[in-house]
Amino acid sequence: xxxxxxxxxxxxxxxLPTDELLCDLADLFKVFGDTTRMKILYSLFESEMCxxxxxxxxxxxxxxxxxxxxxxxxxxxxxNRREGKTIYYFLADEHVRTIVAQGFEHLIEKHHDNRIGxxxx
Amino acid sequence: xxxxxxxxxxxxxxxLPTDELLCDLADLFKVFGDTTRMKILYSLFESEMCxxxxxxxxxxxxxxxxxxxxxxxxxxxxxNRREGKTIYYFLADEHVRTIVAQGFEHLIEKHHDNRIGxxxx
DNA sequence: CCAATATATGCACCACCGTTCATATGTATT
DNA sequence: AATACATATGAACGGTGGTGCATATATTGG
Numbered sequence: 001x002x003x004x005x006x007x008x009x010x011x012x013x014x015x016l017p018t019d020e021l022l023c024d025l026a027d028l029f030k031v032f033g034d035t036t037r038m039k040i041l042y043s044l045f046e047s048e049m050c051x052x053x054x055x056x057x058x059x060x061x062x063x064x065x066x067x068x069x070x071x072x073x074x075x076x077x078x079x080n081r082r083e084g085k086t087i088y089y090f091l092a093d094e095h096v097r098t099i100v101a102q103g104f105e106h107l108i109e110k111h112h113d114n115r116i117g118x119x120x121x
Numbered sequence: 122x123x124x125x126x127x128x129x130x131x132x133x134x135x136x137l138p139t140d141e142l143l144c145d146l147a148d149l150f151k152v153f154g155d156t157t158r159m160k161i162l163y164s165l166f167e168s169e170m171c172x173x174x175x176x177x178x179x180x181x182x183x184x185x186x187x188x189x190x191x192x193x194x195x196x197x198x199x200x201n202r203r204e205g206k207t208i209y210y211f212l213a214d215e216h217v218r219t220i221v222a223q224g225f226e227h228l229i230e231k232h233h234d235n236r237i238g239x240x241x242x
Numbered sequence: 243c244c245a246a247t248a249t250a251t252g253c254a255c256c257a258c259c260g261t262t263c264a265t266a267t268g269t270a271t272t
Numbered sequence: 273a274a275t276a277c278a279t280a281t282g283a284a285c286g287g288t289g290g291t292g293c294a295t296a297t298a299t300t301g302g
Contacts, residue, residue, distance in 0.1 A: 003207065003277080005174040012167045012178060021228075022159050028224050030154030034290075038147045039137070046133045051249060053126040057133060064291055066250055071290095076231040085248045085299050086124065095227040102223060103149050106216040107142075110197040124247080155260075172279060185261055187280055192260095206269050206278045 031075040032099065036060065037068050040089075041096060044078060048090035152196040153220065157181065158189050161210075162217055165199060169211035 016022075031037060039058055043049060049057075055065045069089055072078040079092045091097070137143075152158060160179055164170060170178075176186045190210055193199040200213045212218070 003173070005171070005177070008168060008170060008174055009178055012164050012170070015167050016160070016163055019156075022163065023156050024228055025221065025224050026154055026156045026159045028228060029150050029159075030289095033147055033151030033154040035140075035144050035147045036290080038143050038150075042137055042143065043133050046136050047129060049129060049133070050126070052124070052247095053129055056126070057130055061292060062249070063251085063293075067290075070250080076227070076234075082299090085246095087249065093227075093230075095223060095230070099220065099223045099227070100146065102216060102220045103146050106197070106214070106220070107145055107149060109214075109216070113197075151259095157260080173277095182262065183279070184263080184281085188260075191280080203269090206276095208279065 028075060031071055031077060032103070034068070036064070037072060038100075040065070040068060040072065041077065041091070041100065044089060044091050045097065048081075048088045050086040050088050052086075054089070149196060152192060152198060153224070155189070157185070158193055159221075161186070161189060161193065162198065162212070162221065165210060165212050166218065169202075169209045171207040171209050173207075175210070 032041075036058065040054055043054060043057060051065055051069065052062055054069075055062045058065070069078065069080075072089075073080070076092050077096050078089050080087050080089045082088075138146075153162075157179065161175055164175060164178060172186055172190065173183055175190075176183045179186070190199065190201075193210075194201070197213050198217050199210050201208050201210045203209075
């Protein structure tokens with residue numbers, strides 16, 4: 001903290017959301033930040049699915065999928081309905097699609113930038 | 122894998138992106154999934170800032186901030202420019218704002234749902 | 243009510259990640 | 273060239289989180 005930046009600090013400080021909100025935001029994105037959960041979400045883009053179907057699709061334990069579905073549900077990204085013994089999971093709302101789509105766009109854009117060779121520094 | 126779901130598995134399997142893409146997507150969101158990095162991004166929403174300013178703003182070590190800035194830069198979320206001894210970081214593009222904004226909307230919507238009491242199950 | 247199926251959960255292991263400390267690199271000033 | 277300032281980096285420590293195993297819960301059929 002040698003050179004001074006009082007002006008900027010004051011300005012930014014007042015615009016920053018509360019720690020709680022920032023933490024909640026990070027926690028939300030943390031849910032998207034796992035390959036297994038991302039695969040589950042993408043699967044549900046197509047249609048609702050039961051737990052064992054997802055497990056078979058991803059070649060993983062039913063337990064692992066169940067654990068991750070719980071995380072997704074806690075974040076309000078998926079919901080479920082029961083039909084006899086089986087429980088079907090589906091996307092909770094359209095935010096999931098938009099958020100993932102935005103991430104996707106960022107990826108391909110940056111990937112394209114790297115291919116055509118953006119001048120760095 | 123007791124009851125059968127051949128139809129759904131075949132259908133979804135063909136629509137799923139490659140493992141590499143899904144992994145890249147998860148890795149991207151992983152970057153958003155940390156409170157410190159989220160604070161840094163939100164700070165840069167207002168204006169570009171140098172490393173020590175961010176460190177002072179967040180009350181954290183210069184080293185910690187530097188490490189996180191590297192993560193953000195590797196994900197192409199921020200970029201920097203040098204001006205003498207100090208290095209200013211800024212948002213790399215507008216995707217950052219849109220992605221965070223979408224997450225924000227999801228949060229407040231779900232929070233509102235909980236307040237008015239959505240009938241669950 | 244017991245067996246079978248579908249899912250959920252608690253626990254433990256392991257890997258990964260964020261922080262700090264110490265130090266290195268880079269830049270300007272004198 | 274030497275010093276001071278701004279930032280970067282490497283190693284290590286501690287905590288968190290994803291997975292599998294074993295087991296519990298729930299629903300249906302006989």
